[in-house]
Amino acid sequence: MLNRYPLWKYLLILIICVVGVIYALPNLYPQDPAVQISTTNGSLGSQQLDRVTQALADDHIQVKSTAMTGNNTALIRLNDAEQQLPARDVVDDVLDDNYTVALNLADSTPSWLTSLSAAPMKLGLDLRGGVHFLLEVDMKAAVEQRLEATASAIRADLRDQRIRYRSTDVDDNALHLEFANTEDRDAAREQISQTFNEFQLDNRNEGRRAFLDMTLTEQSIKDIQDYAVQQNLTTIRNRVNELGVSEPLVQRQGPSRIVVELPGVQDTAEAKRIVGATANLEFRLEARPDAADSETETFPFRNNPQRTATLSRDVIITGDRVSSASQGFDQNGRPQVNINLDGTGGSLMNQATRTNIGRNMAVLYIDHSTETRTVTQDGQQVEERIPTTSRSIISLATVQSALSNRFRITGLDSPTEASELALLLRSGSLAAPIYFVQERTIGPSLGAQNIERGIFSVIVGGLLVVAFMLIRYKAFGVIANVALAANLVLLIAAMSLLGATLTLPGIAGIVLTLGMAVDANVLIYERIREELRRKTPAQQAIHAGYGRAFTSIIDANLTTLLVAVVLFSIGTGPIKGFAVTLSLGILTSMFTGIVVSRALVNLSIGGKPVKKLWI
Amino acid sequence: MRQFDFMGKRRIAFIVSILFTIVSVAALALLNLNLGLDFTGGTVVELHYATVPSLDDIRTLLANSGFENFQVQTFGATDEILVRLQQTFSNDVGNQVVAALSSGGAQIDLVRAEFVGAQVGDQLRDQSGLGMLVALAGVAVYVAFRFQYKFALCAIISLGHDVLIVLGLFALFQWEFDLTVLAGIMAVIGYSLNDTIIVYDRIRENIRLSRSEDLAQIFNEAINQTLSRTLATSGTTLLVLFALFFLGGDMIHNFAISLILGIVAGTFSSVYVAAALLIVFRLERQDLIPVKKGEIEDDTP
Numbered sequence: 001m002l003n004r005y006p007l008w009k010y011l012l013i014l015i016i017c018v019v020g021v022i023y024a025l026p027n028l029y030p031q032d033p034a035v036q037i038s039t040t041n042g043s044l045g046s047q048q049l050d051r052v053t054q055a056l057a058d059d060h061i062q063v064k065s066t067a068m069t070g071n072n073t074a075l076i077r078l079n080d081a082e083q084q085l086p087a088r089d090v091v092d093d094v095l096d097d098n099y100t101v102a103l104n105l106a107d108s109t110p111s112w113l114t115s116l117s118a119a120p121m122k123l124g125l126d127l128r129g130g131v132h133f134l135l136e137v138d139m140k141a142a143v144e145q146r147l148e149a150t151a152s153a154i155r156a157d158l159r160d161q162r163i164r165y166r167s168t169d170v171d172d173n174a175l176h177l178e179f180a181n182t183e184d185r186d187a188a189r190e191q192i193s194q195t196f197n198e199f200q201l202d203n204r205n206e207g208r209r210a211f212l213d214m215t216l217t218e219q220s221i222k223d224i225q226d227y228a229v230q231q232n233l234t235t236i237r238n239r240v241n242e243l244g245v246s247e248p249l250v251q252r253q254g255p256s257r258i259v260v261e262l263p264g265v266q267d268t269a270e271a272k273r274i275v276g277a278t279a280n281l282e283f284r285l286e287a288r289p290d291a292a293d294s295e296t297e298t299f300p301f302r303n304n305p306q307r308t309a310t311l312s313r314d315v316i317i318t319g320d321r322v323s324s325a326s327q328g329f330d331q332n333g334r335p336q337v338n339i340n341l342d343g344t345g346g347s348l349m350n351q352a353t354r355t356n357i358g359r360n361m362a363v364l365y366i367d368h369s370t371e372t373r374t375v376t377q378d379g380q381q382v383e384e385r386i387p388t389t390s391r392s393i394i395s396l397a398t399v400q401s402a403l404s405n406r407f408r409i410t411g412l413d414s415p416t417e418a419s420e421l422a423l424l425l426r427s428g429s430l431a432a433p434i435y436f437v438q439e440r441t442i443g444p445s446l447g448a449q450n451i452e453r454g455i456f457s458v459i460v461g462g463l464l465v466v467a468f469m470l471i472r473y474k475a476f477g478v479i480a481n482v483a484l485a486a487n488l489v490l491l492i493a494a495m496s497l498l499g500a501t502l503t504l505p506g507i508a509g510i511v512l513t514l515g516m517a518v519d520a521n522v523l524i525y526e527r528i529r530e531e532l533r534r535k536t537p538a539q540q541a542i543h544a545g546y547g548r549a550f551t552s553i554i555d556a557n558l559t560t561l562l563v564a565v566v567l568f569s570i571g572t573g574p575i576k577g578f579a580v581t582l583s584l585g586i587l588t589s590m591f592t593g594i595v596v597s598r599a600l601v602n603l604s605i606g607g608k609p610v611k612k613l614w615i
Numbered sequence: 616m617r618q619f620d621f622m623g624k625r626r627i628a629f630i631v632s633i634l635f636t637i638v639s640v641a642a643l644a645l646l647n648l649n650l651g652l653d654f655t656g657g658t659v660v661e662l663h664y665a666t667v668p669s670l671d672d673i674r675t676l677l678a679n680s681g682f683e684n685f686q687v688q689t690f691g692a693t694d695e696i697l698v699r700l701q702q703t704f705s706n707d708v709g710n711q712v713v714a715a716l717s718s719g720g721a722q723i724d725l726v727r728a729e730f731v732g733a734q735v736g737d738q739l740r741d742q743s744g745l746g747m748l749v750a751l752a753g754v755a756v757y758v759a760f761r762f763q764y765k766f767a768l769c770a771i772i773s774l775g776h777d778v779l780i781v782l783g784l785f786a787l788f789q790w791e792f793d794l795t796v797l798a799g800i801m802a803v804i805g806y807s808l809n810d811t812i813i814v815y816d817r818i819r820e821n822i823r824l825s826r827s828e829d830l831a832q833i834f835n836e837a838i839n840q841t842l843s844r845t846l847a848t849s850g851t852t853l854l855v856l857f858a859l860f861f862l863g864g865d866m867i868h869n870f871a872i873s874l875i876l877g878i879v880a881g882t883f884s885s886v887y888v889a890a891a892l893l894i895v896f897r898l899e900r901q902d903l904i905p906v907k908k909g910e911i912e913d914d915t916p
Contacts, residue, residue, distance in 0.1 A: 085693040126866065129688065132697075233732070252732030253659060259731065442697065443689035447671055450864045457862035461855035468851050505795035508859055508867045512802060512874065515852035519809065519844075522851075526844045556812040559757055560805040563750045567801070570746035573735060578798050582805060 001539050003606030005599055013599050016591075017486055023493035026109040026120040032064060032077040033084040035091055036104040039072050048095065049074055055094045061087045075106055085443075103441040105264055121496050122264035124247045124503030126446045130263040133275060134438035135236075137256050141368070142228035142432030143221060147175050150214075152315055154192060155295075163188050166209075167294050173221060175199070175214040185210040198223075225256070231431035233258055237573060238427035239274055244568075244576025245500035258434065261442060263501045276436060279367050279421065280429040281319040281409075284311045285352065286360035286396065302365055302392040303413065309396055311362050316352040318429070321345025325425035327418040328408070335418035336410045339425065346405025354402040362396045363409050368433040446504065454504045458511045465515055473525050475614040479600045480521040487517050487592040494584045506581070513585035519556075520593025523549040525615060538610045546598055553594060561586050621838050621886055622831040622894065628887035635880075636776060639783020646786045651793030652684050656733040657701040658708045664694040665722035673698075673716060680715035684791060695726075704730030735794065751775075754808065762815055763903060765896045770811050773889035777807040777880040781873055795870040803877025806852070810845065810885040817841050818890065822903050830898060834890050849882045 037044065037052070049066050056063055056076070064077040078087055084103055092101045105128070107120060122128075151168045154177070158165050165188065166178040179185040182205070189201055189212055198220035204211040216224070233252055240248045240262060249261040262271055287296040287310045295314075301307045323342040330336050341349060353361070367390050375382055395411035412418045444451070466484070469477040491510065500506075528545030536544060561583055568579035605613075673687050673696065682700055690697035702708055709728030717723055751771055759767035781803055785792050817837040825833055853875065860871035 085689065089692060132690065249734055251656060251734050252730075254729040257729075259659075440691035440695075442691075443670075445686045445688050445699075446866055447674060447687075449671070450866055453862060453864035454867055457859045457864070457867070460862055461858035464854040464858055465851045468847075468854060472847060504866050505798060505870050508863065508870060509798060509802065511855055511859075512852065515855040516806060516809070516848070518851050519848045522844050522847045523813065526841075526847070529843075530840070552813050552816040555761055555816055556809045559754050559808050559812055562753045562757055563804060563808065566750040566753050567743075567746050570742055570749060572742055574794050574798065575743050575746065575801070578801050582801070586805075 001537075001543065002608075003539055003542055003598075003602045005602050005606075010599060010603070013596055017489070017596070020486070020490040020493040022113070022116060023118045023497055024489045026107070026113050026118050027492055027496060029108045029110070029120065031105040031107055031120065031123075033081040034078060034104045034106040035076045035084065035088050036069075036102045037074045037076070037091065037095065037099055038102070039099045044068070044072055044074055044099070048099075049076075052076065052091050052094050055090050056087060059086065059090050061090065075104065077106055119496060119499070121492070122246075122499075122501045124263045124501045124506065125249055125261055125442070125444070126503050127444055127451055128264065129441065129443040129445070130261055131271065132438075132440045132442040133260045133262075133272070133436055134253065135258045135260065135276070135434045136437045137225075137229050137232055137258065138433040138435065139225045139228065139256055143173060143216065143224055144170065145432060146224050147173075147216075150196060151175055152313065154196070156314055157191060157195070158188055161187075161191055163191065173216045177212040177214070179210045179212070181208070182210045185212050188212060228432040229256060229258065231428075232434060235428040235430050236260060236275055239277075239423065240271075241573055241577075242423070242427070243498060243500075243580060244571070244573055244578075245495070245498055245580050247501040247503050247506070247574075247577065257437065272436065272439075274420075274423070276434060277420070277424055279365065279424050281322075281421075281425065282364040282366060283316045283318075283349070284314065284362050284364060285316065285356055286310065286362060287312045288359075299362075299364060299391050299393050301396075302394045303411070305392075309360075309362060309393055311364070311393075316361075317341065317345045317348050319425050320429055321348070322425040323405075325422040327415065327422045329415075330408075330410055334410060335412045335415045336408045337412065337418050337422045337425070338408045339406070341405040343405070349403050349405065349407075353399045357399050357401060359399055360396050361399050362393050363411070364391055365394045366391050368430075451504065454508070458507050461508075461511050462514060465518060469518060469521070473521075473615055476521075476525050476528075476601075479597050479604070480518060480525070482600060483521060483592040483597040484514055484518060486596050487588050488514060490588040490592065491585055494588065495581065498580065498584075500577070500581070509578075509581060510585075513581075513589065517585065517589035517593060520549075520553050520589060521597055523552055524593075524597070528613065528615060532613060532615070538613050539606070541613065542601060542606070546594070550594065553590065557586050557590050618835065618839050619842070620835060622835050622891060625887060625891040625894070628883075628891065632776060632884070632888055635780050635783070638787065639779050642783045642787035643779075646789065648782065648786050648792040649789040651791045651796075652686070652699060652701045653734045653794040654792070655701060656731045657684075657699065658704040658728060659731045660698045660700065660709050660712045660728045661690060661726040662696045662698065662713065662716070663724040663726050664696060665724075667693045668696065668721055670696075672719060676716050676719055677712070680718075682712075682715070699731065704728070750804075758812070758815075762819060763898075765893060765898050765902060766815055769889050769892040769896060770808070770815070772892060773811055773884040774804060774807055776884050776888050777803060777877060780880045781876045784876055785873065790869055790872060793869065795867065796873045799870045799873030799877065802874055803881060806874075806878060807881035807884065810848075810881050811889040813844065814838060814841055814885045814890055818893070819903055822900055828900065830894060830900075834894070838886055838890060845882060845885070849878055852878055 045068075053063055053066055061083045062079045064079050066076050067074065069075045076087070076091070078084055088101055088103055095101065107114075109118065109120060147170045151170060155165070155168060164180060164184055166180060169176040169178070177188065179188060185203065189203070192212070192214070193201060196214070198216060199214040200217055202213040202215065204213055229252060233250060236258060237250045240246065240250065240260065247263055249259065251259050253259045260275055291312065295312060296310050297313055298308050298310045301309070321341050321344060322339055323345075324340045326338050328336050328338050368388070395409060412421065466481050469480045469484070471477070473480060488510075491513070524545050527549045528541050531541035531544045532538070564579045564583040564586065568576055568583065571579060670687050670689070677685055677687070677698070682702070684701040686699040688697045689695065698712060700708065700712070709725045712728075713723050713725050751774070754774070755767040755771050758770050778800060781800060785796065814837065817840055818834060821833050821837045827833060856871050856875050856878070859867050860875065863871060
């Protein structure tokens with residue numbers, strides 16, 4: 001018998017490998033250390049660039065190339081990463097305050113590759129460093145938001161208990177309720193003290209009006225603030241590392257700050273927007289025409305500020321109850337966000353809509369932003385932050401039937417907006433607004449020597465595997481090594497496509513998967529040897545070897561893949577990232593170990609009668 | 616080919632396994648893992664140098680002054696240095712660092728010293744615990760479906776055995792346990808499972824082919840048949856790991872240790888825990904050969 005594949009199989013394998021090579025290729029083009037100059041209100045042209053180049057030459061800093069990358073941005077590529085920081089200092093000195101000078105790593109990927117959206121993997125914080133943001137959590141707003149939420153809950157509670165109140169008012173650390181008379185107030189106090197025990201309750205009378213003052217205790221303020229920082233930490237982690245492969249560093253620093261470090265110095269403006277975005281959603285019913293003013297609020301529409309609608313003050317649910325969200329299109333091709341709510345959110349939504357069919361429900365878009373102004377106070381420059389909150393309606397639609405935990409939001413301007421909103425809803429909203437205190441570039445956390453040793457050991461490890469296979473399986477070892485190379489290329493291509501970040505342990509992990517990836521070939525070759533010992537003819541031995549080993553390989557790899565998939569769906573951060581790499585490694589090594597190596601065997605000796613296998 | 620009597624020695628192997636497991640559990644319970652900077656957080660110190668310093672010198676000075684598990688990075692400019700220490704934050708940590716570094720004669724200003732939280736949150740710990748349980752359940756169901764429930768039980772026990780021993784040894788010797796080691800442990804899980812299933816696959820095949828009722832004999836044959844494969848795969852993987860261990864430097868040192876231990880334990884347990892336990896669980900031929908149902912998807916695909 002002969003071992004042959006039909007032509008289409010060879011072609012398919014070839015195509016997959018070529019695609020792999022294309023998407024792995026950008027990693028071969030080194031990124032240049034560069035200094036990026038941008039300006040908003042100065043002029044940038046050859047005159048400035050000449051001055052900069054001259055100054056750099058005076059300081060013996062070698063410039064690889066200088067180019068304008070846009071109207072107001074220019075990129076100076078350098079030869080030596082060591083000179084990047086001094087170069088930035090030099091450029092910063094030459095140019096005045098109208099110019100922003102930032103470190104950058106410029107891809108040198110050729111344009112035909114970028115047009116296929118092929119991009120190299122980024123190097124991690126340990127190998128290359130990145131950008132460092134220091135964020136401050138707005139503690140005052142955290143407390144205020146909690147008070148607002150409590151007020152809303154109390155109003156619903158009082159209405160349920162048929163206790164009449166006049167108004168609810170929030171100020172520093174306290175909530176004030178007004179009642180028509182002391183009986184109502186005492187009834188309310190009785191009710192409130194059961195559920196809201198983080199408050200200190202005080203009665204106050206002004207003439208005939210009766211007030212209940214609810215003041216947060218010291219401890220509960222601290223708890224709220226602690227919770228806000230923790231919650232923001234989690235949310236930011238989710239945002240910057242959705243797939244778990246981007247290897248950022250997010251940690252708490254001091255009582256109210258959060259450090260975010262992102263590997264690779266790319267578009268910092270984009271990173272800042274995603275990290276600091278504070279958009280959230282609220283779902284509310286439109287107010288009944290006869291509702292009291294104290295129970296309603298009026299908001300403008302987002303895409304048409306002239307149009308307004310009056311909504312009930314009570315929030316059905318907020319974006320915090322969203323368990324998953326994805327961007328999509330409706331039947332008219334307009335962008336929409338598909339939303340799944342968690343259990344509690346689903347039942348709250350169902351309760352609220354079931355009894356209100358025919359009424360309108362609004363989706364309210366809330367965006368907290370902070371403006372930073374420098375003011376002079378007592379002769380000193382002080383930064384003052386003015387928080388602003390904008391609330392607008394993105395959609396107002398009639399409730400047709402009771403909604404469950406799954407529905408969609410329309411009324412968004414663009415697909416980009418839809419996908420950003422989906423990301424924000426998925427990753428959770430920030431418990432309190434945050435603002436940027438500091439933004440720096442940060443160097444690699446590993447010493448140069450450590451990196452060199454790490455890379456060297458990885459190369460030695462890889463070569464040892466190759467040598468081992470050659471010695472043990474001779475001609476078949478060559479085939480196994482070609483399959484191994486194909487595996488490496490495909491794995492790198494897949495990771496580049498996912499935008500993975502490469503850290504030193506990550507590189508070690510890839511080489512390790514190579515050590516394990518030869519397993520499929522080892523299994524097959526051992527089977528072939530076994531067959532040969534039983535005096536099976538060569539071609540039949542090959543056929544039986546591949547066939548027999550197949551079940552073992554599938555069983556072993558599928559179980560491991562199962563573990564990886566579970567870890568991906570449940571894990572966070574690094575666990576998730578590891579699961580992604582592991583799954584990719586299993587898939588590519590199964591493909592190259594079984595299919596590619598078989599194709600090579602078939603192609604080389606499968607078509608002719610052979611007496612002896614050199615294995 | 617020479618046949619080794621693996622199953623004959625299973626009692627000794629059980630004793631070794633149980634001993635290692637007890638030591639591991641005791642070490643984990645009494646000594647705890649020596650968690651690294653990633654898990655514990657510590658103190659961050661920002662320094663301003665009058666003249667541009669060498670990072671290597673800073674690292675040497677800190678190490679000589681008794682600081683452990685630290686990171687030194689440039690921060691914004693070449694004369695701004697950020698040091699992360701595992702030491703718990705207190706008011707004088709910053710001054711201690713400045714004192715240690717000034718001994719080299721450099722002019723240093725302390726910009727700030729603050730505590731930093733863990734890089735991985737509690738969420739990770741809770742969720743990965745849950746994740747492991749779900750993953751184990753998934754594996755159990757798959758193995759029970761493809762093989763039989765006794766196989767599933769033994770595979771899970773063997774997997775737990777390997778992970779426990781690696782963790783236990785890390786606790787016993789107080790090696791630093793950081794995120795890279797966690798990744799190593801997860802790779803051990805993948806590897807150990809792989810190994811076990813390969814042995815099981817051969818056992819299943821041999822039971823179906825043979826007429827013998829002597830399971831120990833069938834197991835011995837299966838293990839001997841897969842032995843060259845097991846050694847070749849473990850061998851190549853260990854080759855890589857020894858290269859990483861001896862040449863790789865601090866960063867991947869512990870990563871390599873976790874995997875070397877894991878692979879040794881995994882290879883041992885696929886023979887003596889996963890397979891030998893099947894005898895303890897009284898696996899019978901009937902468990903794999905369904906009566907009057909005919910053969911299911913055996914052999915070649």
